[in-house]
Structure formats: C-alpha cells, structure tokens
Amino acid sequence: MFCCCLDFLLLFCCFYSNPRPKNFPPGPAALALFGNVLQLSMKNPLEDLDRLARRYGDVFSLYIGRKPAVVLYGLRAVKEALVVRGVDFAGRPQGLMLNHVTENKGLIMANYGSVWKEHRRFALMSLKNFGLGRQFMEERILQETKHIYPQPVIHSAASNIISSILFGTRYEYDDEVLAFIINSFKENARKANSAWAVIYDSFPFLRHLPLPFRKVFENYEALKSHTRRIIADHKKSRTSGEPRDIIDCYLDEMEKVTLMFLLDLHFAGTDTTSNTVLTALLYLAVYRDIQALCQQEIDAVLQDKEQVSFEDRQQMPFVQATIHELQRLANIAPLGVFHSTTRNTQLMGYDVPEGTLVITNLTSVLFERSQWAQPNHFNPSHFLNQRGEFMKPEAFLAFSAGPRVCLGEALARMELFLILVTLLRRFHLAWPEACGGPDLRPVFGGDTGSQIRLNSTGIMITVLLYFPSLTMLMLFLCDYCTYEHYI
Numbered sequence: 001m002f003c004c005c006l007d008f009l010l011l012f013c014c015f016y017s018n019p020r021p022k023n024f025p026p027g028p029a030a031l032a033l034f035g036n037v038l039q040l041s042m043k044n045p046l047e048d049l050d051r052l053a054r055r056y057g058d059v060f061s062l063y064i065g066r067k068p069a070v071v072l073y074g075l076r077a078v079k080e081a082l083v084v085r086g087v088d089f090a091g092r093p094q095g096l097m098l099n100h101v102t103e104n105k106g107l108i109m110a111n112y113g114s115v116w117k118e119h120r121r122f123a124l125m126s127l128k129n130f131g132l133g134r135q136f137m138e139e140r141i142l143q144e145t146k147h148i149y150p151q152p153v154i155h156s157a158a159s160n161i162i163s164s165i166l167f168g169t170r171y172e173y174d175d176e177v178l179a180f181i182i183n184s185f186k187e188n189a190r191k192a193n194s195a196w197a198v199i200y201d202s203f204p205f206l207r208h209l210p211l212p213f214r215k216v217f218e219n220y221e222a223l224k225s226h227t228r229r230i231i232a233d234h235k236k237s238r239t240s241g242e243p244r245d246i247i248d249c250y251l252d253e254m255e256k257v258t259l260m261f262l263l264d265l266h267f268a269g270t271d272t273t274s275n276t277v278l279t280a281l282l283y284l285a286v287y288r289d290i291q292a293l294c295q296q297e298i299d300a301v302l303q304d305k306e307q308v309s310f311e312d313r314q315q316m317p318f319v320q321a322t323i324h325e326l327q328r329l330a331n332i333a334p335l336g337v338f339h340s341t342t343r344n345t346q347l348m349g350y351d352v353p354e355g356t357l358v359i360t361n362l363t364s365v366l367f368e369r370s371q372w373a374q375p376n377h378f379n380p381s382h383f384l385n386q387r388g389e390f391m392k393p394e395a396f397l398a399f400s401a402g403p404r405v406c407l408g409e410a411l412a413r414m415e416l417f418l419i420l421v422t423l424l425r426r427f428h429l430a431w432p433e434a435c436g437g438p439d440l441r442p443v444f445g446g447d448t449g450s451q452i453r454l455n456s457t458g459i460m461i462t463v464l465l466y467f468p469s470l471t472m473l474m475l476f477l478c479d480y481c482t483y484e485h486y487i
Ligand code: HEM
Pocket: 107, 108, 109, 110, 120, 162, 264, 265, 268, 269, 270, 272, 273, 276, 332, 333, 336, 337, 338, 339, 360, 398, 399, 400, 401, 403, 404, 405, 406, 407, 408, 409, 411, 412
C-alpha cells in the first residue's frame, strides 16, 4: 500500500502539469518536477527555442524545473524588455548555479539594486580612468598584440589585456599561472552552458552530490585564492592616492576589494574577446576576398604608420563593417545572460510577475530574417549604407542593450579592432585545401577551447578551433609574413 502511494506520488510529481498564471505568456505543457527541461536539447536548445517561437510567438514561457521562465524572441520583444521597460527587466535570476559559484556577489549575476549600481558605476569609472578612450588602453592592447605571435594564443592575449588593466600584471604565454586561469575560465564557461548546469538549476536536491558541476566551484575557489594573493600583494606595495590599476583604485575608493567583482571582469574580459577573434580568424581564412578588401583598406589608411590606432577606424568603414559582421556571426552569447523581472510588469500584452527568469534570445535578433538582408551569410554590407559608410543596425545586439548592456563593450570593441587590424596587416590567412571544406557550423555553448600552433618551419599556424566549429582549422601564413620575419 505504502509503495503504491509512493509510486502514485512520484508519477504525480513527474507528470502533473502546472497551470500557468493568468495572462502569462503561453508555452508547452510543463511537468511538475521537470518542467520543460526534457523537451529541450541539452546540447543545443536553440533549435528547440526556434520551434517553440514559431508555435507560441515572440514571447513564450517555459519551466526550468519548477521555475517559470519567459523567452524573448526577435528584436521587437527583446527591445521592448531591455530598452523600453529596461528597469523592469534589469534583474538577474537568483538560486542558479552561477549565483552559487559567485556567492551572489560580483557584477554579472548581481541582482538589480543599489549594490549592483554602485559596482557598475565604479567599474565603468575605473575602466575609463584606466584608459578607455585614452591612449593608455590602446598601448596595453597594442603591447599585447606583439606577443600574439609566434606563440599565438588568442585566449592568452585577451586574458593578459584584462589582467594588466585589473592587476597591472601580464604573464608570459608559457606561464603555468596563465594556463591555469584560462583553463579554469574555459572549463567553467563550458560547464555553465552544459546539461550539468541545467540539472543543478532544476533539481536543488542534487546539488550536494559529487557530480561534474562541483568542478565549477573548485575552479572558482582556486581562482579566488589566486586573486586574493594578488590583492594582498597590492595592499603591501601600494601608495594611497596613486593607483596603478583597478585593484589600487578599488582599495583607494572602498578600502575593501570585492573579490567577485575582479573575477567577473577577468572572466568576462577573457573568453568573450578571444572566442570572437578566433571566429574572425576562421571566417577570414575561408573568405579570402573579404580578407583582401580589408587588407587593401588597412594598407591604404596606415601606409607607413608604425602602429594602428583606434582613431584610424573612422577611415576604415569596410574593416569596421567586417568586424561587426564577424561579431554577429560569432554570436558568442547566444542567449545573452539571463535576466529577471524586478517588479510585476507587462510585455507585449502579457503579464510577467516580479522575479520571473527572462531569457533574451540574442541569436534570434542577430539572425532575424526581417532585420538582415542575408542573415545566414557572411556579408559585411549588413553594416554599410548605400554610400559605403559604416552604420550599425538596431538589431546588432551582440552586447545586448539597456541597463545591463555589456559593461566591457568599449574595451571589447577597441580590442577587436586593434588585434584584428594588427594581424591582418601582418598575415594572410588561408584555409588549406588539403583539409577539405571548412565547417562553419556553430557549436552551442561550445567547447571554447582553442589552440593555435606553429609548425616547426614557423610558417604554418594550426588553429584547433572548437568554437564555433569542430573542424580543425589550419591557417597558412603566406606572402609577406613568416614567423622569422615577424619576430
Ligand atoms: C566580444 C566581446 C564581448 C561580448 C560579445 C560581450 C557580450 C555581453 C553580453 C551579451 C552581456 C549580457 C548583457 C545582458 O545581461 O543583457 C554582457 C555582460 C557583461 N559583460 Fe560583456 N561582452 C564582451 C566583452 C566583455 C569584456 C572585455 C568585459 C570586461 C570588462 C565584459 C564585461 C561584462 C560585464 C561586467 C557584464 C555584466 C554587466 C551587468 O550585469 O551589469 N564584457 N557582455
């Protein structure tokens, strides 16, 4: 009898479907315990989300376990939430794996409120003080481009740039500490986008079991200890009122450094830019005609100038358009960072209660048919007007929009321009025919791991690129560039 009751209870928990609140966005029936998790591919939910949007419209709902979530599809819905009703949708969901890893501190997952505002204001101010829009930041980025070859590890360059701004430190590319930082961030990004994160978020009773998501916490602990040591060194060596980097600034202003704040910026500034650059290299190697047009423009503008500067972008509309188009295709944050509603609100006629998880499907905007002439093609003209001038369409939401828009946008734009122009000026990138056709299909949440290797002659670079493609990409350096020549 007891067993029967238990079976019945289990069946009820698994199969009873929760009714949605009144006037909540529509969506597929959800199981009481699992919600809609079993209806989504853990490997790549994007196609499932497309299918659901076709059936239920641009605003629909899902249950992640027992948690209701609203999914926004296309520019109109995303813009209404993030811009028109910006504050209502500026929260971050709580109780997810990422909140627990970051102990609800830091910036990226901080809920909307005075603490987040203060941190964001401070981070923007210090990035500005440390050179955004000034020569100082350019120098740090250009300095790093010198190290990209012959040990061309794009992740190392991106990590070193943000690390030099935060901590005043850069590492040699073969330094074990750098490898540890990058591998930990990469592994965490991968796990946070995997089925294990969904399992963690959906089933609280499994959280303490020794399952693979525990590795994310271990990595964070190790990164925290590393950052703590840097802060301790700064405390010993700093002169009050003479900041050398963001830690000093923070110590000056608040006398108390929030560890998670630094880790957030470090993480957000490493994987994002490097994956975009890697994607750019892949596309440019494949589309050599576009690469050649960029190089012509770069050569015409820079002529004998020793180094490119960010200001030069004004005279390079085609290069700017190409970089933006590459960013659109790279689509490195396909579902943005999850938001939540800060109060009871409405969206496109539906009621959305306070605290609802909101998924901004940025992919649906970056590839929206009505917004782009050829959404699935590499076409820099998407960012050029009829006079050939650079323009940014409203649907370019790679950095999202509204109060939570990417805080590092200005830094990232500067990095992408300076790094890619420096590389294109020095190297021709080519896809070796012997490798067969390239595979440009994106891999959701992909293994963002990447390696770039030089062969023994120093002329060929091999990029093992898992994001956006699983294909092994080989880049040949041709013509005016060889490894020896460069160094
Ligand atoms: C190509 C490079 C980058 C892309 C495409 C990108 C994209 C994004 C996106 C889509 C978000 C989520 C916005 C939202 O919640 O709606 C975000 C947030 C954020 N990004 Fe970036 N990002 C990039 C580089 C950077 C860099 C270099 C930094 C370092 C300074 C950075 C720092 C942040 C921070 C701190 C947030 C959280 C902001 C908040 O919650 O208030 N990002 N980024």
